[in-house]
Amino acid sequence: MRIWMKRLLVLFLLIGTGLFCAAYLAASDPEDLDNGRAKLLSYIVRQQLTNNHYQPRELDQQFAADIFALYLEQLDPQKRFLLKDDVTRLEQFTATLNRDFKKGRLQLPEEGRRLLHLRIRQVQPLVLDLLAAPFSFDQEEFFETDPEKLAFCSNSAELRERWRKALKSQTLARYIDKLEELEQDGETPTPERRKELEGEAREKVSKTVTGFFERLLEDSDKDHYNEFLATFSRTFDPHTNYLPPRQKEDFDIHMRGSLEGIGATLREEDGYIKVVSIIPGGAASRQGELAAEDLILEVAQDDEEPVDITNMRLREAVGLIRGPKGSTVRLSVRKPDGRRVLISIVRDVVQIEETFVKGTLLEPESSEKRYGYIKIPTFYRDFSKYGEGRNSTDDMREELERLSAEAPLDGLILDLRNNGGGALTDAVSIAGLFISKGPIVQVRNGDGTIKTLSDTDNDIAYDGPMVVLVNRFSASASEILAGALQDYRRALIIGSDHTHGKGTVQAIVDLDRHLPFRNMQKYLPLGALMVTIQKFYRVSGDSTQYRGVVPDIILPDRQQHLETGERYLDHSLPWDTVRKTNYTPWRNALPDFAHLQELSTQRQQQSELFTEIRAQAELLEQRSKQTRIPLELTAALAEREKIDSLRETSIHGTMNVDDGEEEQDLTTQLKDDAIFLEGRALLDDIIRLNGQGGVARTPRSANGY
Structure with missing residues (x-):
């Protein structure tokens, strides 16, 4: 999630027009307009990224090779169309890529679009021929689902065999679905009925694949060019991107918060639509099954036939997933561990109340201490009211006051798990609720200048022991807060082996405002660029980028097998350091970490919950490496049973809290949350070893930056 600085939702970066010859941009018909627009875009995008990116790259041969690798993944991600000779031919154009950008062509x-369309038309009759005859599910064979483990085919015979296995796999999956439907109805299919079911399954696959081909061939020169510019932009870093006019419009709508849908952030990745994050308070969050890192394979409206969305443009896929409030969308999803599940979600608008800070007073267990628990789903601030609207800082302060109304809190657990970020000003001001005045985060521009954002008063809302919960989906602003509390030794950070590692700031550049000459308005709209312009650093000088925040106490996690985080993204900016700021650690030092770790390890070894988490993590990791799926019926049925047995396993390894529940229900659900329970036990350890309690003080007014 982006971090918005102050009240700036959109930042326009001004550059000089430079020298640009527009003579070749004259246009007299629609085709000339498209060609002229493409030339203009290639010039402006290149200039904007070169001038404004935090860490611009030279258009040398290494950069050209990186562009080609990303483009090839986008062009034929599953390696089912292009041949090796095609790849070799396309690679030759990388030698002139820098010159081509300067020329505007x-x-x-x-050539990539021409070759792809040629191969699609050649594959179409091949696929129809393969689907004309029944498949036999009696012989043992396997289909490799991970394209990274496959090479491009050398000839049409190899390509036919790859398609045969792919189509057989799809048919077998639908055939098993039909068998399960009959089993639920108490019917045992006869051999003849089984033949009919296989034919019905093949027919469904045929319709799906036919629609898939038609969609690929509808890809226009303009669409393909836009995708290439997006690929070019992402070679600078994964958060820099070109947004065509339609996508920019969608982005603007998203920022106004007026979309109705499932409440998930999506992106294109290697031909798939991937879930980046689940929006707190959205339909998917309340349903509970869809999770970050899931791949959405098919989308169906209510009881209609599903549409295969592999290789589909993001805006088209989002168009299928969106819909009116109250309607149902069915998503066929592949989990990171290989499971394929069907998830039904009733579309709804984001329930704003469910995104707000919420807390509860914890009932005494092993001790009589009064502990508070507060969850921050996201860092929000209503910028429409000049920054004075509802915000997470004021809500956090009020929640602390409410929990300590009857008596001071002895300890506090702050939950930042799955918090993808939000308003930077609130990450800074919430940190200020727990420390005396001092620096919170450093922001570095591309030119090396550094600005330090600080808490500027001595007031403290709570001064007692704290434990902060994080996981790999704690990102951006939540990493700034966790990192500051860790550097000040103000709180003990516990959770996954690292947080997400999103330590950069992006700005939106409206390309329509950067025409070299006025007579080029006929090419509008051009869209926008999302450009990385700044980087975050902790007060210790360490960047939050790439590495994220490493907890003081690392706990077992079901999601440890997931390759999620900045370190797993192509071309992510590296971790580095700047000079540390002048700050004073918290006066009440935390106990020795090694001793706390020893106590925690002893509890984990005796905990049934952690034993279960470790076993499930190991099983999920093993499954994530098993990318070859059986094409024989008995083996496929056995595999389906394993998948069903894993479905109840939460991919996040934490509580599945319905944010709309009352406080007592939140408390009840926390009782089964192993990470939370260990956080509570560590609070006991800290208080026992330090002999300290806390005081909740009169809340202070918010500071803005």
Whole structure:
């Protein structure tokens, strides 16, 4: 999630027009307009990224090779169309890529689209021929689902065999679905009925694949060119991107918060639509099954036939997933461990109340201490009221006051798990609720200048022991808060082996405002660029980028097998350091970490919950490596049973809290949350070893930055 600085939702970066010859941009018909627009875009995008990116790259041969690798993944991600000779031919255009950008004509995407459409038309009759005859599910064979483990086919015979296995796999999956439907109805299919079911399954696959081909061939020169510019942009870093006019419009709508849908952030990745994050308070959050890192394979409206969305443009896929409030969308999803599950979600608008800070007073267990628990789903601030609207800082302060109304809190657990970020000003001001005045985060521009954002008063809302819960989906602003509390030794950070590692700031550049000459308005709209312009650093000088925040106490996690986080993204900016700021650690030092770790390890070894988490993590990791799926019926049925047995396993390894429940229900659900329970036990350890309690003080007014 982006971090918005102050009240700036959109930042326009001004540059000089430079020298640009517009003579070749004259246009007299629609085709000339498209060609002229493409030339203009290639110039402006290149100039904007070179001038404004935090860490611009030279258009040398290494950069060209990186562009080609990303483009090839986008062009034929499953390696089912292009042949090795095609790849070799396309690679030749990388040698002239820098010159092509300067000339305004990019040969690589032009030839790439031509070759892809040629191969699609050649594959179409091959696929129809394969689907004309029944498949036999009696012989032992396997289909490799991970394209990274496959090479491009050398000839049409290899390509036919790859498609045969892919189609057989899809048919077998639908065939098993039909068998399970009959089993639920108490019917045992006869051999003849089984033949009919296989035919019905093949027919469904045929319709799906036919629609898939038609969609690929509808890809226009303009669409393909836009995708290439997006690929070019992402070679600078994964958060820099070109947004075509339609996508920019969708982005603007998203920022206004007026979309109705499932409440998930999505992105294109290697031909798939991938879930980046689940929006707190959204339909998917309340349903509970869809999770970050899931791949959405098919989308169905209510009881209609599903649509295969592999290789689909993001905006088209989002168009299928969105819909009116109250309608149902069915998503066929592949989990990171290989499971394929069907998830039904009733579309709804985001329930704003469910995104707000919420807390509860914890009932005494092993001790009589009064502990508070507060969860921050996201860092929110209503910018429409000049920054004075509802915000997470004021809500946090009020929650602390409410929990300590009857008596001071002895300890506090702050939950930042799955918090993807939000308003930077609130990450800074919430940190200020727990420390005396001092620096919170450093922000570095591309030119090396550094600005330090600080808490500027001595007031403290709570001064007692604290434990902060994080996981790999704690990102951006939540990493700033956790990192500051860790550097000040103000709180003990516990959770996954690292947080997400999103330590950069992006700005939106409206390309329509950067025409070299006025007579080029006929090419509008051009869209926008999302450009990385700044980097965050902790008060210790360490960047939060790439590595994230490493907890003081690392706990077992079901999601440890997931390759999620900045370190797993192509071309992510590296971790580095700047000079530390002048700050004073918290006066009440935490106990020795090694001793706390020893106590925690002893509890984990005796905990049934952690024993279960470790076993499930190991099983899920093993499954994530098993990318070859059986094409024989008995083996496939056995595999389906294993998948069903894993479905109840939460991918996040934490409580599945319905944010709309009352406080007592939140408390009840926390009782089965192993990470929370260990956080509570560590609070006991800290208080026992330090002999300290806390005081909740009169809340102070918010400071803005």
